[in-house]
Amino acid sequence: MIITRRTFVKAAAASGAALVLPGTAPGAPPAPVMRAVPSSGEMLPAVGLGTWITFNVGDDPVLRDECAEVIAAFFAAGGRMIDSSPMYGSSQPAIGYGLEKLGRPEALFSAEKVWTSSAADGPAQIEQSRRFWGVPRFDLVQVHNLVAWETHLETLFAMKADGRIRYVGITTSEGRRHDLFEQIMRAHPLDFVQFTYNVVDREAEERLLPLAAERGMAVIVNRPFRQGALTRQLQGETLPAWAAEIGAGTWAQFILKFILSHPSVTVAIPATTRVDHVRENVTAATGPLPDASMRDRMAAYVRDL
Amino acid sequence: MSEWWTYRLEDFLLFSPRVYWRLFELNNAASWPLHLLTLAAGLAIVLLALRRPPGHGLWVAFILAALFAFVGWSFLWSRYAAINWAIAYVAPAFGLQALLLAIGGAARGSLAFDRRDIAGRLGLLIAVVGLVVYPLMPLLFGRPWSSAEVFGIAPDPTAIVALGVLLAASGGLVPLLFAIPLLWLLLSGLTLHAMGDSQAWLPLLAAAITVAALALRRIAR
Numbered sequence: 001m002i003i004t005r006r007t008f009v010k011a012a013a014a015s016g017a018a019l020v021l022p023g024t025a026p027g028a029p030p031a032p033v034m035r036a037v038p039s040s041g042e043m044l045p046a047v048g049l050g051t052w053i054t055f056n057v058g059d060d061p062v063l064r065d066e067c068a069e070v071i072a073a074f075f076a077a078g079g080r081m082i083d084s085s086p087m088y089g090s091s092q093p094a095i096g097y098g099l100e101k102l103g104r105p106e107a108l109f110s111a112e113k114v115w116t117s118s119a120a121d122g123p124a125q126i127e128q129s130r131r132f133w134g135v136p137r138f139d140l141v142q143v144h145n146l147v148a149w150e151t152h153l154e155t156l157f158a159m160k161a162d163g164r165i166r167y168v169g170i171t172t173s174e175g176r177r178h179d180l181f182e183q184i185m186r187a188h189p190l191d192f193v194q195f196t197y198n199v200v201d202r203e204a205e206e207r208l209l210p211l212a213a214e215r216g217m218a219v220i221v222n223r224p225f226r227q228g229a230l231t232r233q234l235q236g237e238t239l240p241a242w243a244a245e246i247g248a249g250t251w252a253q254f255i256l257k258f259i260l261s262h263p264s265v266t267v268a269i270p271a272t273t274r275v276d277h278v279r280e281n282v283t284a285a286t287g288p289l290p291d292a293s294m295r296d297r298m299a300a301y302v303r304d305l
Numbered sequence: 306m307s308e309w310w311t312y313r314l315e316d317f318l319l320f321s322p323r324v325y326w327r328l329f330e331l332n333n334a335a336s337w338p339l340h341l342l343t344l345a346a347g348l349a350i351v352l353l354a355l356r357r358p359p360g361h362g363l364w365v366a367f368i369l370a371a372l373f374a375f376v377g378w379s380f381l382w383s384r385y386a387a388i389n390w391a392i393a394y395v396a397p398a399f400g401l402q403a404l405l406l407a408i409g410g411a412a413r414g415s416l417a418f419d420r421r422d423i424a425g426r427l428g429l430l431i432a433v434v435g436l437v438v439y440p441l442m443p444l445l446f447g448r449p450w451s452s453a454e455v456f457g458i459a460p461d462p463t464a465i466v467a468l469g470v471l472l473a474a475s476g477g478l479v480p481l482l483f484a485i486p487l488l489w490l491l492l493s494g495l496t497l498h499a500m501g502d503s504q505a506w507l508p509l510l511a512a513a514i515t516v517a518a519l520a521l522r523r524i525a526r
Contacts, residue, residue: 056320058387060327089319089388174316227315273321 048081119151343457366410428472435465
C-alpha cells in the first residue's frame with residue numbers, strides 16, 4: 001500500500017499517535033518530536049538508541065567509555081528510549097556501565113527483550129538483564145523475534161499486572177514472520193511492536209503499520225539504516241536540494257524523517273558508536289517532517305538512484 | 306530458527322571489526338611477554354617433529370595440548386565469548402582438543418611425527434608459516450601491530466600450526482585430532498568474511514590445503 005495524503009491523515013487520526021513539536025528555549029538544542037504510546041498516552045521522543053552490534057564491546061574499557069559518551073550525548077539531545085537484548089552479546093553490561101557513569105539518568109526509557117527458547121528460563125533471563133542495566137525495573141520487555149512467544153507473553157503480561165514491567169511487546173526484523181506477527185497483534189493486547197521499516201524496506205506499510213494504528217500499539221522501528229548498509233550505499237550520492245525543505249541535512253536524517261513521518265511510527269532506534277551521529281539522529285526528529293507527497297518523492301528518489 | 310533461508314552470514318555477526326581486533330590488542334597486552342615463550346614452544350614443536358628424538362611425540366602432543374587449553378581459556382572463554390555468546394560453546398572444544406592431544410601423547414605409540422611424504426612435508430611448511438608469517442599479518446592488512454595473532458596466544462595460528470604438524474603425524478588418534486582445528490579455521494574464516502575482512506581467506510586456505518593434503522595422501526595409497 002502506498003500512502004496517499006488521505007490515508008496518511010486517516011492513519012494518523014486512527015493511531016491516536018500525537019505528534020508534538022514542543023517549544024524550544026532560546027539557545028537550547030531543538031527538542032525532538034514526541035510521540036504518544038497509545039496504550040498509556042505517555043510521550044516519548046521519536047528517536048531512540050539501538051544497541052545491536054554497536055554496544056557489544058566486551059570488557060574493553062576504552063570502548064565502554066565510548067558507549068557511555070554516546071549515551072550521554074543521546075540524553076543531552078533529548079533522547080529517552082534505549083533498546084537492547086540478551087542476544088546482543090555484552091551490550092547490556094555496556095549500557096549498565098554507561099548509565100552508572102551518568103548517574104542513572106531519570107529520562108531513561110528502558111526497552112529490553114526476552115530471548116530464550118526455554119519458556120522456563122524467561123524470568124531468570126529478564127532478571128539477569130535487569131541486573132546488567134542496573135535499573136529497578138524495565139519499562140518495556142519484548143519477545144525477541146517471536147522466540148517461544150506464547151509462554152513468554154504469558155510471563156510478560158503477568159509481570160505487567162504485578163507492576164514489574166510497564167509495557168509488553170514483540171519484535172521481528174527484516175520482514176521475517178509477518179504473518180505470525182500479525183496474528184499475535186490481532187490476538188493479544190500488546191503495548192509495543194517492533195519491526196524493520198525504512199525508505200527501501202516498506203513491507204510493513206502493507207499490514208503491520210495500519211494494524212498497529214488500528215489496535216492502538218506503539219511501533220518501534222529497527223534497522224532504520226539497514227545496519228548502516230543503506231547510509232553507506234547512499235554516501236556517494238547527492239542529497240537532493242529539496243531535502244532542505246524538511247530540514248534533512250544528511251542521508252541519515254533523510255531516512256529517519258521518512259520513517260518518523262509515518263503516522264503509526266512511535267520511535268525509530270538507530271544504533272551508532274559515534275557521538276556526532278547520535279546527535280544527528282536525534283536532530284532528525286526535530287523540525288518539519290515530510291507529508292504524504294514528499295514521502296512519495298523521497299521513496300522514488302532513493303529507488304531511482 | 307524460523308525462515309532460516311532468509312538469514313545471511315552477516316546476520317550472525319554480533320560485533321564490529323573494530324571490537325574484534327581490539328580483542329587481540331587487549332589480549333596481547335595482557336599476555337606479553339608470554340608470546341616469546343609460545344613462539345619458542347612452537348619452534349620446539351617443529352624441531353622435535355623434524356629431528357624426532359626419543360619421546361618426541363609425547364613432547365609435541367603435550368606442548369600443543371597445553372597451548373590449546375591456554376588459548377581456549379585465555380582468549381576464547383575469557384575474551385571472545387564476551388562479544389560472541391556462541392564462543393562459550395566453542396571454547397570447550399579447545400579443551401577437548403587439549404585432552405585428546407594429551408591422551409595421544411601419553412598413550413605409547415599412538416602419536417609419532419614420522420611422516421615424510423609430500424603431505425607431511427607440506428604440513429611442516431604450514432606449521433612454519435603459522436608460526437612465523439601469521440604474526441606479520443597486521444603489516445599486510447593495515448592493522449595496528451598490537452593486534453598481531455601469535456601462535457599459542459591466538460586461536461588461528463595455534464590451529465594452523467597444529468594442523469601442520471599433524472599432517473606429519475601417524476598414529477591411531479591422528480584422524481580425530483584434525484577435526485577441531487579444521488572446524489575452528491572454518492568458523493574463523495567465515496567470521497572474518499562476514500566482517501568483510503580481507504584476511505578471511507587465510508584460515509580458509511589453511512584448512513583447504515590441509516584437507517587437500519589429506520585427500521592426496523589417501524589417493525596416493
